[in-house]
Amino acid sequence: MAAFPKRVLGFTLIELMVTVAVIITLLVLALPSFFSMRQRAALRGAAEETASLWSQARFEAAKRNEMVKFGVFTSGTDYCIGAAITDDADDEDPCDCFDATACDVAKFPSDQGEWRSVTLSGTPTLGNGVGANKAVVVLDPKRSALTESADAGGITFNGPPGGSSYSLSLLIDQFGRGVLCEPSATSDKLSDFSTRQCNP
Numbered sequence: 001m002a003a004f005p006k007r008v009l010g011f012t013l014i015e016l017m018v019t020v021a022v023i024i025t026l027l028v029l030a031l032p033s034f035f036s037m038r039q040r041a042a043l044r045g046a047a048e049e050t051a052s053l054w055s056q057a058r059f060e061a062a063k064r065n066e067m068v069k070f071g072v073f074t075s076g077t078d079y080c081i082g083a084a085i086t087d088d089a090d091d092e093d094p095c096d097c098f099d100a101t102a103c104d105v106a107k108f109p110s111d112q113g114e115w116r117s118v119t120l121s122g123t124p125t126l127g128n129g130v131g132a133n134k135a136v137v138v139l140d141p142k143r144s145a146l147t148e149s150a151d152a153g154g155i156t157f158n159g160p161p162g163g164s165s166y167s168l169s170l171l172i173d174q175f176g177r178g179v180l181c182e183p184s185a186t187s188d189k190l191s192d193f194s195t196r197q198c199n200p
Helices: 012-063
Strands: 067-075 078-086 106-108 136-139 154-156 167-172 180-183
Touching: 012 078, 012 106, 012 136, 012 154, 012 167, 012 180, 136 180
Parallel strands: none
Antiparallel strands: 067 078, 067 136, 078 106, 154 167, 167 180
16 A cells, blocks of 8 residues: 655745735725724814813803803913813913913813824914914803803814824804814815814
């Protein structure tokens, strides 16, 4: 009886090269989607934190029965959003949220890294919006509305740099209602904001 030659188990070099080529192709196709997902997640996170801070400011004004100012503070290219007690219904100076004690109600972020490369789009239109550090609104504790109805406006954020250009806005009306929406002029759209378009 003739002995069969022993077969060597394993992969040939060609099979390994084809497998590696398929994996590299899949990675190249998946990377843009991954980066786009990271952009969307960072933008949503920043916008939702800002909306949450606005809700907290309204709640604290009613709870403490005191006026609360809410605004954007910038220092060079860095920026933060804070809320503090005020006794001036026309207060036009945001609390310095880079100072650990200035914003006695709330602030965001605690560290600039929390923005995850999300930037402000132009000048916020809250308050009189003229000049640096003038985007401020004041909440009336009795009505949870703005003390000055003309101060209604918004803050628009741009997503991190990348292959897509995403934007979201927090709009605040004269009654103190805040809503997150997507500027209608934005070139790249977020699917979950298709019914929440706005013109900030």
